[in-house]
Amino acid sequence: MLLKSYKKEIFRPECNPSFQSLHCIAYLDQDIGKVLPYLNAVLGGFEYLKDPPAVTFRIHGKLITVHPDKIAINALKDEAEADKILEWLKREINEAWEKRDHITPSYEGAPKPKVFEILKLLPKTNCRECGYPTCTVFAANVAEGAKGPEDCPALDEQRHANLIEYLSQFKLDS
Numbered sequence: 001m002l003l004k005s006y007k008k009e010i011f012r013p014e015c016n017p018s019f020q021s022l023h024c025i026a027y028l029d030q031d032i033g034k035v036l037p038y039l040n041a042v043l044g045g046f047e048y049l050k051d052p053p054a055v056t057f058r059i060h061g062k063l064i065t066v067h068p069d070k071i072a073i074n075a076l077k078d079e080a081e082a083d084k085i086l087e088w089l090k091r092e093i094n095e096a097w098e099k100r101d102h103i104t105p106s107y108e109g110a111p112k113p114k115v116f117e118i119l120k121l122l123p124k125t126n127c128r129e130c131g132y133p134t135c136t137v138f139a140a141n142v143a144e145g146a147k148g149p150e151d152c153p154a155l156d157e158q159r160h161a162n163l164i165e166y167l168s169q170f171k172l173d174s
Contacts, residue, residue, distance in 0.1 A: 002097040003090050005029040006071070010079050024082040026071040033068030037105030038096040047109040056109075058145060064089065113143045113170045121163045122152060129153040142167070 006026040013023055036055050040048050045055040046063075056065045064085065065072045071089060076082050096103065118139040125135065130152050132138040141147040142163075149155060149163040 001094050002035055003028060003030055003032050003093045006086065006090075008082060008086065010076075010082055021074070022076040022078065022082070024071075024073045024076055024079075024086070026073075026086050028069050028071065031068050032066070032093055032097075035093055035097045035100070036066060036068070037107050038100045038103045039066065039093055040109075041103050041106035042096045043092060045106070045109055048107060050107060066093075111170060113167055115139045115143045117166060118142050118163065121159055121166060123154045123156075123159065125154055127154050 006028045008024055008026045010022050010024050013021075033053050036053050037048075039045070040055045043055075043057055046058045047056040049055070052067070054065055054067045056063060058064075061075060062085070063072075063074050066089070071086065073082060073085055076085075115136070116139075119136055122135045122139060126133070130138050130147070132141065138147060138152060142149075142151075149160050149167070152160075155163065
């Protein structure tokens with residue numbers, strides 16, 4: 001077993017203490033850096049950093065970043081949700097480590113949609129109905145997974161279908 005224990009800290013974001021969601025940082029009692037490329041391969045990390053090593057996952061609307069010495073999770077409802085995610089991740093980390101001889105490590109993040117490809121599929125009217133000043137800003141938010149085709153009121157049926165088809169090749173949320 002690679003990861004045995006951790007100490008967690010639950011807090012509200014300092015940038016806006018009125019947010020209802022919580023953040024969690026679990027400080028690991030063991031260094032798990034050597035499992036990161038295996039965990040990335042198994043769970044399909046959204047982003048993988050080589051130096052310093054870290055892998056970020058987008059799972060159920062949350063960003064979970066695993067470092068060699070800590071795990072950070074955002075947008076939590078409560079401490080119970082943090083515990084559930086941490087225990088799941090602990091199992092995944094230990095299972096990936098135990099099966100590492102059968103896993104090809106991955107040192108790359110998942111492919112990401114291109115802003116300009118998304119922009120080509122939008123109406124390019126800069127109507128602001130989506131809440132953004134331009135279609136380019138909206139496209140950047142779609143590329144990051146923060147917005148989707150349904151958030152553009154100006155999309156006709158065909159453009160909507162084309163954008164969904166383009167985005168379907170990327171793993172924006174697990």
